[in-house]
Amino acid sequence: MNRKTIFKMVFLMGIGGVIGIILSLGLLKLHQPNYIRSFVQIGDFFVRNSLAFYIGLILCLFLPAVYQYVKAKRNYNQINISDDRADAYEKAGEDSFNLSMLINGVFLILNMMLFGMTFDKTRGDFLLVMFLFMFNVICASVLEIVAIRYIQKMDNRLKGEPTSLRFHKDFLESCDEAEKLRIYKCGYNAFQVSKNVSLGFIVITMISNITLETGTFPIFISCMIMLIQVTSYNYYSFRH
Amino acid sequence: MPLTNTLRVQRAKLGINQAELGQLVGVSRQTISLIERGDYNPSITLVLKLCRVFDVAVEEVFCYKEDKENE
Secondary structure, eight states: OOHHHHHHHHHHHHHHHHHHHHHHHHHHHHOSHHHHHHHHHHHHHHHHTHHHHHHHHIIIIIHHHHHHHHHHHHHHTTTTSOHHHHHHHHHHHHHHHHHHHHHHHHHHHHHHHHHHHHOOTTSTTHHHHHHHHHHHHHHHHHHHHHHHHHHHHHSTTOOOOTTSTTHHHHHHHHSOHHHHHHHHHHHHHHHHHHHHHHHHHHHHHHHHHHHHOOOSHHHHHHHHHHHHHHHHHHHHHHHO | OOEEEOHHHHHHHHTOOHHHHHHHHTSOHHHHHHHHHTSOOOOHHHHHHHHHHHTSOHHHHEEEOOOTTTO
């Protein structure tokens, strides 16, 4: 290790320390009755208006996801005109398709988050909330299944039953070498991003436990996520 | 990329489109397009499959040119 690397490491550690201090001071500022009351009020607002939020999620996320999927289909259907124009249509179709799946994924996660954060079985419209949550989850799952089946119909090399647990394995096996390379690159980049984010979450949950007494459970969960990420990566690196 | 190819020319000689060539060698149309544009270097297996379809030697389809920086 040369001097420059050591200096860089010390510098980054110093920056990390400064960010930690700023974060701690910021969280300590939040640990005041006024702010705590505001947070409780925000939480209550979400619980009281959860029905509106569920409907809002459908309008703001699910419908755009469906629109992007339809747009992707329209572009994919134009591909067989000529090779030169096919690339442009394929790129446009792929962009819309990926955007649709991204929005749909966000929709599903926000639904779960909302359900978890606003769960209150004592409320009068509890069954309606449950119904809306289930409805949204089913809608998101159906869109994903329909989209995968469409891609498979368009390119019959691609195998795998979307409702099966073996789907990812079968799908990956049926991809060609360029598609596999792309999947591996995306997977590796996603792993690196999520590993760094997990580390960030561990630091935040630790500092917030020290300053706001948020408890040890968030620390446990964020550490478990990082532990699973690292061990599963190393497990597969041993296997391959 | 230092690997260049005459895939488009060879394909034109056979009179097939990217999707048809993809079907013949078991890859997607998109992969053929990526190879033609020089955005993807195919594996040895795929190179041999392509050359078998065109019935030509590898050198007639693919050419490796050293980068001047690497020389």
